[in-house]
Amino acid sequence: MGRIVDARGLSCPQPVILTKKAMDESKGGDITTIVDNTTALENVTKLAGSKGYEFQVENRSGDYYISMSKAAETASEETISVQEDVAILVTSNLFGQGDAELGRVLMNSFxxxxxxxxxxxxxxxxxxSGVFLTTEGSEIAAHLAALExxxxxxxxxGTCLDFYGLKDKLVVGKVTNMYTAMEILTAAAKSINL
Structure with missing residues (x-):
């Protein structure tokens, strides 16, 4: 029997992250992920397909058992950890537009x-207002520190920190200026704007 990932009751993106970790650790071995909602089911099956896994889904009293096995031709592929030349520009303390609470939840998840x-x-x-995420009281400071x-x-x-009165409250990262930021963004192979 392969590895079991019980992701019932977990919110997005936890079922996908736990399944991806199991895939990396099992190196092509069989995995069964258990979820309790259709959103998680769709997300995990998309991951399985994108990683070359064949899968079957069984509904057991509202819980979905997703049995995955690596397709034969891709079973020997290895995951390589690479630091991409990607820069992300965050211009708000919320992810996207719309409801503020949802924006906070999505930013934390991101x-x-x-x-x-x-x-x-x-x-x-x-x-x-993205600088609120790197200063005291930030809900994502621990995630940013882990990334750093x-x-x-x-x-x-720095101008933004000054404007909001946050310069002495920076808890993760360093202060920069517009010129340096633009150099980084224009030199990056890819840039993402939030």
């Missing part, structure tokens, strides 16, 4: 997910 990915970005730059410890450069706009 930051946590970045810590769990094998490939890391090189730089995360915080501008405008893994080699990701965390930068906050």
């Amino acid at each position: 930051a946590y997910t970045l810590t769990q990915m094998a490939s890391k970005v090189k730089h995360i730059i915080f501008m405008n 410890n893994s080699g990701v450069e965390i930068l906050s706009c």
